[in-house]
Structure formats: structure tokens, C-alpha cells
Amino acid sequence: MRNDLFLDKNEPVPIDRVDGKAKVTGTATYSAEYKVQNMAYGVLVGSTIAKGRIRTIDIKAAEKAPGVLAVITYENAAKLPGYQAGKDPAKPQATGQPLRIFYDNEIFYYDQPIALVIADTFERVLSAARLVKAQYEKVAHETDLETNLEKAKRPTGPRFEDYKRGESDAYKSAAVKIEQQYYHPIEVHNPMEPGSIIATWESDDKLTVYTKTQGVESTQRSIGDAFKMPPENITVNAEHVGGAFGMALRTWPYEIAAVIGAKKIKRPLKLVLHREQMFTNVGHRPETIQKIGLGATADGKLVGLLHEATAETSAYEEFTEATVNISRFLYACPNVTTRYKLVHLNICTPIWMRGPGEATGSFALESAMDELAHELKLDPLDFRIRNHADSDPEKNLPWSSKFVKECYQLGADRIGWKDRKLAPRSRPEGDWLVGYGMGTGAFGAFRSAATIKAELAPDGKLILQCSVNDMGPGTATMMTTVAAKEMGLPVNKIKVEMGNTTLPPGPTQGGSTVTSSVGAAVYDTCVALKEQIAVLASKEGSPFHTAEVHVIKPEDIEFSESGISLKKDSGVKVSYADLLKQNGLASLELTKESKGSQQPYSMYSFSVHFVKLRVHPATGRIKIDHVVSCADAGTIVSQKTAESQMMGGAVGGLGMALMEDMVVDHRFGRPINNNFADYHVPVNADIPAVDVLFVNKKDPFTNPMGSKGLGEIALVGVAPAVANAVFNATGKRIRSLPITLDKLIET
Amino acid sequence: MINFDYLRVTTPKAAVDAIVTNRNAQWIAGGTNLIDLMKKGVVEPQKLVDITNLPLKEIKKTSNKFSIGAMALNSDVADNELVQKEYPLLSLALKAGASQQLRNMATVGGNMMQRTRCPYFYNIDMPCNKRQPGSGCGALKGFNRMHAIFGASDKCIAVHPSDMCVALVTLDATVVVTGPKGERRIPFQDFHRLPGELPQKDNTLERGELITAVELPDQPFKKNVHYLKIRDRSSYAFALVSVAVAIDMQNGKMNQVRLGMGGVAHKPWRLKEAENFLTGKAPSEPVFREAAKLAMRGAKGYGHNNFKLKLGPNTIVEALIKATATS
């Protein structure tokens, strides 16, 4: 472990998002925007039933429509070798059989693609798609979690056995206890950029795609699996991604459909999902019903905790998330039981959504903590401090770092927590009731392998390459920041090339791991680069090589834009151009793989969110006054993008708390608000000042920079903070999200 | 969306002729509603007749009336100085609707003619008597959070979604239309209709009748006005319930009162009984509450929208308090 603190060398200078200008001026190119010669357009037609079989599908009229090049259905689609083998063309960590598009006539969910219509223009394909008509053999569908709870089953595998620490049901005999149920509806990711792909077969066994993905390599593997092609024959590009929130963590059937379609017409094919299809075909945060039993001693020490969750998954796959896991480690509690079950419904398989599992689980746990604090007549913050877990009670390991108490303090000071009244409904202001609430979030601080190729040119320009891409958090900016700092280079001398499978391997962007993985790899690469430079500087012929000094170490060198000098004696300077020339090199190139190692520590990022809001009891309106989000995410590597990331998470959390709810009409098995007019996310007017505070203390063990992820913790814990503030304001406990005004109206 | 022909006209007569001679033709103004309906396959006109170039954009005051051209943009009407001075309620209601971008495209005529936002109407695979008479009402026993509490029928419980129209009905506007049989004037109150047995008919226009203007009578409601819109987010959402208030205060008493409500019926809803009750009284919360009670007579919930039975009267009271606060 290196102990030269990356950030302590000199204060970080927050840099602007390096691709910001390209994005706001429209020159950043997203998947659907690439210009490919001779491109055709595809539209997917979805089933109008939620379960059954296609009896007949009439494509004649569509085929005859002007400009139509092909209409693909299960009856005429090429059978994919990967499908035949029953192999998973798009592996999530789920068991079951992923949806095989155009494989047979079986319908598992409403709007499941039944045909791909392809034409020479977008307008013509839209028109032709309306002409595809299917007849179905309907079977009774199930889309209602609540009425199917008795079918709930533990997911396959030992990971999903009940977790037990101490005695189960210990909470029941505690001096003070609560037992409550919490509801989370279906929430959809719906990034601004819809799912989109352009697929081009360069030859019979060579494919290039531009697609919306959070991991170009995982898409490459998935397509390779489906078509039984060596991955290296497939090039995947996704330099810019217009938001994803987890929705692009797997390769969806629509992407496979586009590749099938392009092969059939022997032309490049573009397929962009409609907004409606973004609700039905690319996953969602699953509807979940949770139960919490929580008991404490009269002086507020937790005695027992039960956390049960039942979530839905599709009829064909087991999608699981760590909904209940947060209850195992967030607080010191001797007796903990968690239980997790699934119900198969006729709906698309869910997919991880920002703070997957933890966001849902923390709503229940952190609401329950607030409820119990109320029963105990304790300040909820004080109650949490009394039950602070000084080490990980689940893994029985010390934390690599944990600064939650610091977050409590920072946030409480900023929001004005001292003005919060212990008794609910005791702060009226005119016709409104003011309340304060808080919630804690946590998410594993993971690191995976990443390889960086660096090239230092004679003019001091540094190019960094990695296949990782950026769905929005500012990956390129983070990489630039790390390298600028390490190499003493100005930001404009560094260029990041990313989002392409031809580049050195990098991780998928998910699980808040990229800064820890890729950032650390950039750091390690820079360290290695400096060592190489030191070797060159030590050579005979170098002006630093003197009679006395034969070995120059990297730490002796001052690295700057114009070249290198010695820290001790800045009089002698050598430019990179001269240094390279002296050694007969055109540039300095280096490729380095970097990864973490197993450590005897439990590693988590933590967040604490504070909300001040007001409720208008006559109409149920909620106005958020102030949000303060505090993060213990280790060293903050890129200040501005980290702040933006936290703000975005707070906004997402407010949406989850107050608005987001995909409503399904179970009579038809269909969503009825699958559009942006009816499915509400916050608008600017809903969002108050969001203050972001970082503890910014280095974690000694996560990676050489000491950073921990913050993409997920930005959102985890926001929703319970809102619900708890609503309770503090009104005395009404809302356990069912979203907290819409009808739940709060009083007469 | 299917292929369609496109024609641009420059005179009202040409606009009317183009529709009368082709059953499958439809006017398009700002297109902010029609294009969505076409994308969803709810309507499939074979010909679009673009009327945005008609010379019907003027907002003018003559000796005894105020006239707003049917093609005037929602944003232009809302920002018009004369409107803000003479009919501030109209400006407030317009600004509570949609988003700035939509208001920049949407026209007065289009706003009046916009269709309901009932999800069953929008999804062509679901039953809806308004879209497909006889197919049933999906909302009646379905998801009906947005739906009507007044004047619905078992054929349809949809609401008219406009904010502007709530102000216009409250201000006793008149609709001027021209059609194959010439020009006629329709009191705003009678323009939209209740669903009854014919939910497919939103209003009383005959086929081929073009809205050319909306007229407003001279009125004293310059100061004590308020438009209160309750919705699921702070902006860019349709009303769950909205209340339009216009009061003429004289010597501490409510000399004239106009009250309208949105988001509660198949048409913008006037609260005449409550108006009569309030007229001549001094403003006070108990009086407002009494009026709200009268206003809610006959209201009926259908499940998800039961909350409107509580929200409605509370919104009326709050709007009245706000309107009379500035005296």
C-alpha cells in the first residue's frame, strides 16, 4: 500500500467536465446519431396480450408497404445458434431462460416484441409497423404482486437462504417494537436517451455496433454468445451514453433483434426504442413488498431486526437484488433475520436501477428506524448513533473506513436539525406544516480490474485509453483529473479515448465501481509512466546523470507540462521532446493492468440524506425546502462531477419518494402511464437547493487513491428521509411509495 | 403513425372547404395534441390541413368586447399586456398549463379542442367509448385517479384537461365559429358537453366548423382573481383539481363572483350555486367553506379519484382566500 496521499500533495483544483462542451453543443455523438452509409430503419411491434401464444401473425400488408425491406417474426427469423444451445445471450446474474427474441410464439409479457419491421426511411417503417396484425391464444396473466404473494419463493441458490444472526423473532419480545409493511411500486429508469443501436455486418462474420450500453465488453460477449461468434469479431462502440441508471447493464432482446435484422437485409440497421417501449422492454426497479420487525431496549439499543422482502420478477428469469442485505450490517444489532423471495409475473425482467436493492431496502429499514425512534421518544439521529456499528456485524470484519457519524454531524449542522421538534406536527408555518427527516444509505465499495494504455507524446500530450464508457457520471473527467494531478499536466494536454471494444479492457459502468477501478488504473499507470521517465532521466547522456548521481527516482522529479526537472535543483530542465529524442523514441507508451486484492476489511460507501419540507394538509401538497446529502465516499477524486453525481441521486431519490410509479392495469396486464406526461419525474420547480457535503477522508484500503464509489449512495436513503420528514411535519406515516398528495389530504 | 397528405391553407374559407370535402381530413394547429394522438394511432387522418397561417392571431379590444384570434399562441395570450390588465385570470390559467415550450406552439383553438388525457383513450388496445363507441369504459373500474367527479356517465368518466378553458368558462366567454353554414356564436358554457350517451363528442361543434375567435365581455375582475391548480408535480402536469376565481369586491363585500373548476368533469365546470351563495357576502373562511360544500353537491368518486371529494372543496376555499387576500 502506498501512503503518498494522492490528494494531500496539493489541493484538488475542481475541473470542468471535459466532455461538457461537446454535450451541450450537440457535437457529442450518441449511438443513434452515427451516420452510417445505406442505413435502414427498424421498428419493433409489441404483443398486445400479457400471456399466451401468437396464433397467427399477418405481415403481408406490412411487407407490401412502400420502402419495406423485411418483416421479421418468429416464423421467419434466423434461429440463433446461441439460442439453440439454450445459452444466455445476455447474462444478468439471474437464473432462468432469458427472453429469446423471435424464437417461438410464446408471449410472457405485454409489449414483448413480436415483429421487427425494416424499411428504408424512419417514416415509412413507422407507417408499415402499424400494419402488422397478430391473433393470439390468450392465457390468464398474472401481473399483480399483492394478489400473488402466496406464490413467493426463495430464489435458487445458497446466496438466498434466510440470513440469521442470533435469534430470529428477538424483536418481538423487545421492550419497544414496531412491525410494519412497506411498499415500493415499479419504477422505471427512463434515461433521456432511449435504447438505440446501429448494427452493421462488415462481412459474414464481422459485426460493428453502436449501442446504448454501460459495458461495451459485456455487450460484445452477449452478442458473441447469441451468434456463436468469437467476441473479437464484434466491435462495440458506446462513447457517449445519455444516462442509463442501470437500464443498459445487460444486452436486451431489441439489440439482438437489430443484429438479426441487419444480417437479413445485408445493410446497416438502426433501431431506436419508442419511449413507451422504454417502460416495457428494458427492465425496471421491481415492485417490492417488505416487512420490518424492529425492537429495542427502553434506552434505545437495538435488540432484534427482521427484514423480509418479496419482489416480482419475470415469468422466465429470476432477477434478484440485495434488498434486505442492508439490514445485516447498517446497525449494531445482535439478532437479525433477513428473508428474500420472488414472485414470477408477466412482466419484463427487472434490472438493477441506481442503488439496486439498497434503495428499496433502505426505504423500509430507515423508515422503521424513524418509527422506532418515535416510539422511544428519541431523536432519530441520536437513536442511530446509539446503534452505530463500529465494525461490520455481518462479516465480522473491521470497516476499511467509515465516517457515518461525521456525515450525521455535517448534515445536521447544514440543514438546521436543531430546529427539528421531537413531537411530530409541531412546526406550523401559516397553512403549512414543516418537518425534518433523514435517512442513511450504504453500498459496497468495489473495485474491479482495468487496463489503461498511456501514450506520452513529445509535446507533453498524454493519451489515455480504456474500453470503459461513461453513462454520465463523468468518467473521462475523473480520469483526466487523476492523470493531470499525477503527471503535473494541464487538463487540455490530456485526452481520454473510451467506450470501444478495440481499446484496452475496462469494467462495465455499474455498481459505483468505475472511479475505484479505472481511476486507480490511471493512477497506477501514471506511477509506472513516471518510473519509466525516471529510468530515461537516469541514463547516461541525460543532463540529470552526473558523476555523483546515476539513479534518479520518480519522487526526485518535478513533472510539468514543459518536461521534467529535479525537485532539488530546478535549474536543469529537459523537455519531453528532448528526453524522447535522446532515447530514440517517438513517444512513451505503456499498457498496465491494475486490480485490487482481497483485504481483511469490509468496504462500504455511506451517505446520510437530510430533508426539510413542508406539507399543506388541506390539499396534501408537499414542497421540498432543502436537501442536504452527505457522503463518506473516501477521497473525492473529481469534485465537480462528484457533486453533480450526488445532486442527480438526490433528484432521483425525490422522484422515487414523491412521484415515480408505473401503474399496471391488472385486468389487461399493461402499464397505463408508460409515457412522460403521465409517469412523473421531478421538474426543476420541484427541486430545491440540494447541498452536497463530502467527508473527503481517504480510505486506506480500497485503492491507492482511497476513493469509494458514490453513484448509488447518492440515491440510497433519500426516499426514507422524505417519508420521515413527512411524518415529522404531519404525524402521518406513509409506508407506500410514492407519497402523492392524496395520501396526505386532511379535511 | 400512418402516411398522410399535407395542405396549408391561408383563408378560413379554404380551411373549411378542405375539411368538408374530405371526411378523413383534419386541421392541425400547433400539433401538440394531434401529433401525439397520431403517433399513438388514436386518430389517423389521411390529410392534415395546416391552419397556422390563417390570419386569426389578433388579440384586440373594441368598444364593447375583447377578441382573441383562434390561432393566437397560448404564450402570446398569456404574455399579452392587455390580457394581463383586463383578464388577469386568463393569463394565470394559461401559465399554469403545460410547459413554456408547449405554450409556444399551442393555439387557443387547439387548446379548446384538445382531447382528454384518459390513458384508456390513448391506448388503442384498451376499451374506450370515446375513441371507439361501444367498446366500454376502461376507466370506470380501472385506474381513474385523474377522472371526473361531476357529470360523468357510465359510458365515460373522462375529464377535459384544459386550464385555459376553465378561465374562459369562468369569464363567460363566447366562441366564434365559421362553417359550411356560415358564422355562429356559442356561449363558452355550451361549447364543451357532458359525455352522456355520446362520449365520442367532446363539444357542440358541427363537422367543418372552424373556431375563429374567442370573445370576452367587459368585466370588473381585474384584481381579486386567482387560479389554483393542484397537480402531482409543481409544473408540467395536468390538474388533479383546479379552481378559477374572479371576484369584484365593493366595500368589503363580494359584489360579483365567478367560480370555475377544472379536472373534475368532461367540460370546464362552472360553480353557479356557490357563486350565488357568495354574492353580496363579506369574505370569510366559514362562508367559503359553505360555498365549497354547495359546489361539491352531486360529486361522485370512482375509486382512485375519491380524494378529489376532499381536495375539491379545500382547493375552492384556498383559491377564494387567495383571491380575496389582496383587497
Ligand SMILES: Cc1cc2nc3c(=O)[nH]c(=O)nc-3n(C[C@H](O)[C@H](O)[C@H](O)COP(=O)(O)OP(=O)(O)OC[C@H]3O[C@@H](n4cnc5c(N)ncnc54)[C@H](O)[C@@H]3O)c2cc1C
Ligand atoms: C405533455 C403535455 C402536457 C400538457 N399539459 C397541459 C396542461 O397542464 N394544461 C393544459 O391546459 N394543457 C396542457 N397540454 C395540452 C396543450 O395545451 C394542448 O396540446 C394544446 O393547447 C393544443 O393546441 P394545438 O394548437 O397544439 O392543437 P393541435 O394539436 O394542433 O390540435 C388539437 C385539435 O384541435 C383541432 N383544432 C385546432 N385548431 C382548431 C380550430 N381553430 N378550430 C377547430 N378545431 C381546431 C385540431 O383539428 C385537433 O383535433 C399539455 C400537452 C402536453 C403534450
